[in-house]
Amino acid sequence: MMHAVTPLYAGLCGLFFLVLSIRAILARGRARVMLGTGEDPALLRAVRVHGNFAEYVPLTLVLMLSVEVMGVTQWPLHLAGISLLLGRLAHAVSIGREAHDHRLRVAGMMLTFLAITVLSLAAIIFAVL
Known part of the structure; x- marks a missing residue:
């Protein structure tokens, strides 16, 4: 029996x-900032990691x-799912650190x-065939 793949990666x-989300909430509490980032570098990093994922x-x-x-x-x-997860993890680790690792972010x-590219092309190809 074949199982659906997308729900695994969605989960x-x-x-x-x-x-x-929890990391951003905790950073917000530490910085005592309810809205925005209050120019707090750690909060800004947590918010951007969360936002970029979203x-x-x-x-x-x-x-x-x-x-x-x-x-x-x-x-x-x-x-594609593994690529997405590893990509988002590498990006989160890179931006989430105070000492930013540009290579990991890239x-x-x-x-x-x-x-995104592979899935987009596959969607287009399957749609027109």
Whole structure:
């Protein structure tokens, strides 16, 4: 029996998003800032890691589900899901640190863009064939 792939990555991303949300909430409490970032560097990093995740992950999961529903085999979906998760993790670790690692940030964005590109092209190809 084949299992759906997208719910696995949606669930993992959901848990990851909760962790990032809690980190942002805690940073907000430490900085005593209720709205915005109050020019607090740690809070700004936590908010941007959380926001960046929220900006890229939903579209990627919609693309993944679209391609899955169209009948693509599971292994490319797993590769895209792993790429998305590793990309978001690398990006979060990079930006979340005070000593920013630009290479890790670039690697995270490249993995995320790879997943979006492959899934977008697959969606277009499946839609027109």
